[in-house]
Amino acid sequence: ETGVTQTPRHLVMGMTNKKSLKCEQHLGHNAMYWYKQSAKKPLELMFVYSLEERVENNSVPSRFSPECPNSSHLFLHLHTLQPEDSALYLCASSQEVQGGQPQHFGDGTRLSIL
Amino acid sequence: AQSVTQLDSQVPVFEEAPVELRCNYSSSVSVYLFWYVQYPNQGLQLLLKYLSGSTLVKGINGFEAEFNKSQTSFHLRKPSVHISDTAEYFCAVSDLQGGSEKLVFGKGTKLTVNP
Numbered sequence: 166e167t168g169v170t171q172t173p174r175h176l177v178m179g180m181t182n183k184k185s186l187k188c189e190q191h192l193g194h195n196a197m198y199w200y201k202q203s204a205k206k207p208l209e210l211m212f213v214y215s216l217e218e219r220v221e222n223n224s225v226p227s228r229f230s231p232e233c234p235n236s237s238h239l240f241l242h243l244h245t246l247q248p249e250d251s252a253l254y255l256c257a258s259s260q261e262v263q264g265g266q267p268q269h270f271g272d273g274t275r276l277s278i279l
Numbered sequence: 280a281q282s283v284t285q286l287d288s289q290v291p292v293f294e295e296a297p298v299e300l301r302c303n304y305s306s307s308v309s310v311y312l313f314w315y316v317q318y319p320n321q322g323l324q325l326l327l328k329y330l331s332g333s334t335l336v337k338g339i340n341g342f343e344a345e346f347n348k349s350q351t352s353f354h355l356r357k358p359s360v361h362i363s364d365t366a367e368y369f370c371a372v373s374d375l376q377g378g379s380e381k382l383v384f385g386k387g388t389k390l391t392v393n394p
Contacts, residue, residue: 169322207283208323208369208384221381255322263380265311265330265373270322 168192171256171271178246179279186241186274188256194269196262197239199231202253202273214239215262243276251278281306281374285385293393294362300355300388302370311373312353313382314344318366326368329353340364365392 169190178184190197199211213221214233228250230242239256253273259266282305292298304310311330315323327338334346344355353370370385 171322205386207386208382210381213381257322265328265380267313267325267328268323268382270315270324272320272322 169256169258169269169271171254171274173274174272175275175277177277177279178243180246180248182246183242183244185243186254186256186276188239188241188271190237190239190256190258190269192258192260192269194258194260195236196259196266197233197236198257198259198268199239199241200255200257202255208255211241213262220262246276246278248278251276281310281372281383283370283372283383283385285368285370285388287388288386289389289391291391291393292360295359297358298356298360298364298390300368300370300390302353302355302385304351304353304370304372306351309375311375312344312346313371313373314338314342314353314355315369315371315384316340316366317369317387323369326355360390360392362392362394364390366390 172187197214201209210223211225212231217233232240255273256271257268259268284303286301313328314326317323327336329336329346337343342357367387367389369387371382374381374383
């Protein structure tokens, strides 16, 4: 496989459930990102990891918990979500965080909170 | 902090017509500029980027964009569109403030190419 792969593609969960989103990149990149894409709003940066270290937490509620076990994998652990958390969650990677490096995106996980 | 304005939320055009999608950003300090395209049920794909040098940047699928520092604009153009160009287009700017580099996106422009 090449590029950035996200699983699952679709997820429906209740507000009391715990689930995890997975992202894997096969590009040899050092930086990985989580974004939230909601209708009528710009993409919102959630978290940034560089060489497995979190370098940005963009005021995201604690019900979202990221994990980066190595430079190829990124997880977003979800618990006690709210209806307004329903959105498309996009993972991206880039060679480095700095220097105008273009980001490569996965196809996203469509999350629906009941 | 940077902000990005995409002036048109929807742009309908006929096949083989030219198109321009407008993008303005807030700061005139040194920036990196990007255009991404998102097809239905997919993630974002890089169309082109401006880092430095020539202000006219050519990208994939026949698109090009012109960096205008005085007008803080980075409009995307294509001289003749195809049905397959129907998608949502996002302008993004690297925000170099605050010690880390972040991409700030506009709200997107939905381009619909009609036969």
